[in-house]
Each structure stands twice: as structure tokens, then as C-alpha cells.
Amino acid sequence: MSEVSVTKNDEGPAPTGDPLVVLDNVNKHFGALHVLQDIDLTIHRGEVVVVIGPSGSGKSTLCRTINRLETVDSGGITIDGKPLPQEGRELARLRADVGMVFQSFNLFAHKTVLENVMLGQLKVRRKDRASAAKRARELLDRVGVGTQADKYPAQLSGGQQQRVAIARALAMDPKVMLFDEPTSALDPEMINEVLDVMQQLARDGMTMVVVTHEMGFARSAANRVVFMADGRIVEEAEPNQFFTNPRSDRAKDFLSKILHH
Amino acid sequence: MNVLLDYLPQFRDGFLGTLAITGASAVIALVLGVVIAGFRVSPIPPLRAFGTAWVALLRNTPLTLLFLVATFVVPELLFRGASPFVLAMLALGCYTSSFVCEAVRSGISTVPVGQAEAARSLGMTFGQTLRMIVLPQATRTVLQPLSSIFIALTKNSAIAGAFSVTELFGVAKLLSDKGYAIALIFLWVALAYLIITFAISGVFRLLERRMAVVR
Numbered sequence: 001m002s003e004v005s006v007t008k009n010d011e012g013p014a015p016t017g018d019p020l021v022v023l024d025n026v027n028k029h030f031g032a033l034h035v036l037q038d039i040d041l042t043i044h045r046g047e048v049v050v051v052i053g054p055s056g057s058g059k060s061t062l063c064r065t066i067n068r069l070e071t072v073d074s075g076g077i078t079i080d081g082k083p084l085p086q087e088g089r090e091l092a093r094l095r096a097d098v099g100m101v102f103q104s105f106n107l108f109a110h111k112t113v114l115e116n117v118m119l120g121q122l123k124v125r126r127k128d129r130a131s132a133a134k135r136a137r138e139l140l141d142r143v144g145v146g147t148q149a150d151k152y153p154a155q156l157s158g159g160q161q162q163r164v165a166i167a168r169a170l171a172m173d174p175k176v177m178l179f180d181e182p183t184s185a186l187d188p189e190m191i192n193e194v195l196d197v198m199q200q201l202a203r204d205g206m207t208m209v210v211v212t213h214e215m216g217f218a219r220s221a222a223n224r225v226v227f228m229a230d231g232r233i234v235e236e237a238e239p240n241q242f243f244t245n246p247r248s249d250r251a252k253d254f255l256s257k258i259l260h261h
Numbered sequence: 262m263n264v265l266l267d268y269l270p271q272f273r274d275g276f277l278g279t280l281a282i283t284g285a286s287a288v289i290a291l292v293l294g295v296v297i298a299g300f301r302v303s304p305i306p307p308l309r310a311f312g313t314a315w316v317a318l319l320r321n322t323p324l325t326l327l328f329l330v331a332t333f334v335v336p337e338l339l340f341r342g343a344s345p346f347v348l349a350m351l352a353l354g355c356y357t358s359s360f361v362c363e364a365v366r367s368g369i370s371t372v373p374v375g376q377a378e379a380a381r382s383l384g385m386t387f388g389q390t391l392r393m394i395v396l397p398q399a400t401r402t403v404l405q406p407l408s409s410i411f412i413a414l415t416k417n418s419a420i421a422g423a424f425s426v427t428e429l430f431g432v433a434k435l436l437s438d439k440g441y442a443i444a445l446i447f448l449w450v451a452l453a454y455l456i457i458t459f460a461i462s463g464v465f466r467l468l469e470r471r472m473a474v475v476r
């Protein structure tokens with residue numbers, strides 16, 4: 001686990017913003033497998049929630065239901081008060097407000113870095129080229145890959161690609177950002193450059209849901225840790241308390257495994 | 262005497278006829294094939310069902326039967342007084358579109374699913390995702406099968422000759438009916454087909470090379 005040397009973004013307990021993402025009794029099956037079981041989760045504006053748990057516990061699925069890349073069988077999901085609509089234009093509009101960063105980056109392989117960050121602004125937000133390009137360059141500078149703007153994704157390192165992916169999501173001015181193990185596909189020396197960008201985002205007040213095993217990030221940036229096992233939310237706690245004094249046996253067991261090797 | 266020189270105008274008309282019917286059907290097949298492939302991967306079930314039915318029906322029907330339908334049934338129902346050329350173009354275009362569709366669909370499946378997910382999560386619609394992200398990346402793998410499909414289309418266009426469209430094969434039949442040596446006629450006709458099919462594979466090889474350079 002790599003540690004990140006950044007101070008905590010706030011001293012107080014969980015922030016008091018209004019509910020932004022609300023999952024209400026969500027259930028989902030993959031065939032016979034019950035991957036999400038009675039999930040209740042509320043994410044407040046400005047809050048950073050880290051989701052951890054063993055492999056196969058449903059973390060990715062949870063993340064993907066929030067922008068309806070996965071449909072749910074029952075229960076409700078609202079974003080900023082609006083229930084997720086059926087597939088179609090309205091859902092597309094809502095997705096534009098939810099940024100997503102994937103484990104495998106998923107940058108558009110046939111487009112340059114700059115085009116990657118401009119595309120959503122042009123085709124979804126309907127901005128003109130000049131202002132889209134300006135905004136794209138700003139964001140690329142902010143994540144530290146401004147000099148790579150005209151290259152293709154394949155010409156970049158993993159860490160650079162992931163930072164471009166973050167810039168691409170930010171270009172939509174999302175209300176909330178979802179990260180599904182954003183550093184798991186990276187070589188160790190590139191993990192911190194991505195975590196630093198995420199730290200900065202958290203400090204700037206972005207609402208974030210982060211699936212990660214980076215305990216350093218969780219400790220320093222998260223307001224809350226959600227621990228999942230077998231499709232359930234087993235424990236929710238403030239990070240320090242969760243890492244030093246987990247209540248459930250599942251969490252104790254999991255932490256002892258990932259912290260001692 | 263030389264059959265080619267004596268009947269040069271007929272050979273020329275036949276060659277141009279084959280070229281025209283092939284070109285026109287290719288355009289129809291390409292447009293329809295891509296659209297139907299879009300249907301087949303769309304999230305809307307009725308569109309998917311339509312796409313599946315279209316391919317199943319057209320790909321599994323003998324082309325000659327489609328020509329019979331196009332020349333005898335279609336004018337009764339839809340295009341009253343359409344020329345044999347238009348009807349043949351429809352038959353060939355629709356038939357070939359089912360093969361184009363399957364080639365495009367298999368090309369689509371080679372594009373990593375994360376590409377479409379990233380596009381959708383940006384708020385792009387299904388149509389935008391297909392047009393701007395998936396199809397451009399599928400193009401390279403589709404070129405090779407497309408080349409074979411269009412060569413097959415060129416040869417299939419010979420059937421149109423039997424349905425009063427002026428094209429190469431019809432010319433061959435006409436001249437052999439007049440008593441010319443069949444072997445020689447066929448040699449010239451075969452050569453004409455070769456010119457077209459070689460041109461097609463040449464163009465596609467060029468396209469493939471161009472795309473390889475881009476990325």
C-alpha cells in the first residue's frame with residue numbers, strides 16, 4: 001500500500017451537505033448470484049466515500065449502478081433528487097452529471113488526449129470548439145499532462161492515461177465522481193501521481209465515491225469508509241475508526257489480510 | 262473475325278452495366294448493413310428483433326428467389342413501374358446488406374466494451390456512441406470481410422442479366438446465342454470481371470494500409 005503524504009481535508013465529522021446520491025433498498029442479481037443485497041447508501045454533497053471490501057463483494061457493481069451502467073432489479077436510486085430514468089436521452093443527460101473513472105482508463109483509442117477531453121463538451125454539452133479546447137487544456141494542465149495533449153492514449157503511461165481519464169470526466173462539470181479502482185491497473189510508481197490528483201479534487205470539495213484498496217488515500221481523503229462483503233454493506237464508519245477499530249468480524253478479517261503483507 | 266472487336270459496344274455496355282449495378286447495390290448494402298448492424302446492437306428490443314429477422318431472412322434466401330420476388334412481387338406492391346435496374350439493385354443491395362451487417366457486427370464486437378461504457382458515462386447517446394466511438398474503431402477489422410463481400414456482390418450481379426438488366430453476363434449469353442465460340446466470349450467476360458474485382462481488392466488494400474498508418 002502506498003501512503004500519500006497529504007493532510008486531511010477537514011477536521012470535523014462527515015460534512016453536512018444535502019443528499020446527492022441516494023440508494024434506497026437496492027437489489028441486483030447476476031443470474032442466481034445476489035450481488036447487491038438491500039443496499040441503502042446516501043452520499044452527501046461534498047462528501048468523499050471510500051468503498052472497500054474483498055474481491056467479488058459487489059463494489060464495482062455498486063459503483064456502476066449509480067450511473068446505470070448496470071440496471072437494478074429493485075429499489076430506487078436518485079441523483080440530486082431525480083430518480084434514474086430508463087435508457088434514453090434523459091438518462092444520457094443525467095449521466096453527464098456523473099463522472100466515471102474506470103480501472104482500465106478506457107480512453108478513446110482513436111482520438112488524441114485533447115480530443116478525448118473535448119468530445120463530451122462538444123457532443124453532450126454542445127459547447128463551441130474554442131471554449132471546449134480551452135477548458136480541456138486547463139484540465140490537462142491541472143492533472144499534469146498538459147504537454148501530452150496531441151498524443152494518442154497508447155503513447156502515454158498508465159498513470160498519465162488515468163489522469164487524462166479524470167480530466168475527461170471533469171470536463172463535464174459533474175456533480176459527483178465515481179472511481180472504480182482507479183489505481184489497481186497501475187505500476188506502483190504511478191499510483192501516487194493519480195492519488196495526488198484525487199486528493200486535490202477531494203480538497204476542492206468534489207463529491208466522490210471511490211472504490212479502492214489504497215488505505216493511505218482512504219485515511220487522508222475520505223469522510224466515510226463503506227465496507228462491503230457478499231453484496232451487503234457490512235460496516236460504515238469514519239476512516240480512522242474503521243481502520244483502528246473495526247466493529248465487524250468480516251472487516252477485522254479483511255483488514256488483517258490487506259494490512260499484513 | 263474477333264468477337265471482342267466486332268461487338269465492342271456490347272461488351273462496353275455490359276461492362277458499364279455490371280459496374281453500375283454493382284456500385285449502386287454496394288452503396289445500398291453498405292448503408293443498410295451499417296444501419297441494421299446498429300439495430301442489432303441497440304438497447305431497443307423491437308429494433309434488435311427487426312435486425313435479427315432482416316439478416317435471417319435475407320442471408321438464408323437464394324439470391325435468385327429474391328430476384329424473382331423483386332421483379333414480380335415488389336412492383337405489384339410498392340414500386341409500380343420501377344425499372345429492372347432499380348429492382349435488381351434492391352434485390353442485390355438488400356441481400357448483400359445482410360452480409361455487411363454481420364461483418365460490421367463482428368467488427369463492433371472486437372472493440373473493447375469499456376470504450377462504449379466510457380462514452381455512455383460521459384452522457385453520449387447510443388447513436389453518438391456507435392457513430393463516434395465504436396464504428397470508427399471497428400472499421401479496420403471490417404475492411405477485410407467487406408472486400409470479400411463486395412467481390413461476391415460483383416459476381417452475384419450476373420444474375421441481374423437474366424432479369425433484363427444490361428450487364429456482362431447477359432452480353433455473353435446474347436453473343437453465344439448468335440453462335441460465337443463460347444470459350445472466347447467467356448474469356449473476355451471473365452477478364453472484365455477480374456478487372457472489377459481486382460480494383461475492389463486494390464481499393465480495400467489501400468484503405469487498410471491507410472488505417473494502419475493512422476494508429
Ligand SMILES: Nc1ncnc2c1ncn2[C@@H]1O[C@H](COP(=O)(O)OP(=O)(O)OP(=O)(O)O)[C@@H](O)[C@H]1O
Binds near residue numbers: 054059062
Ligand atoms: N456482468 C456480469 N455477469 C455475471 N456476473 C457478474 C458480472 N459482473 C460481476 N459479476 C459477479 O458479481 C460479483 C460482484 O462483482 P463486482 O465486480 O461488483 O465485485 P468487486 O467487489 O468489484 O470485485 P473486485 O474487487 O474483484 O473488482 C462477482 O462475483 C462477479 O463475478
Ligand SMILES: [Mg+2]
Binds near residue numbers: 059060061180181
Ligand atoms: Mg471491481
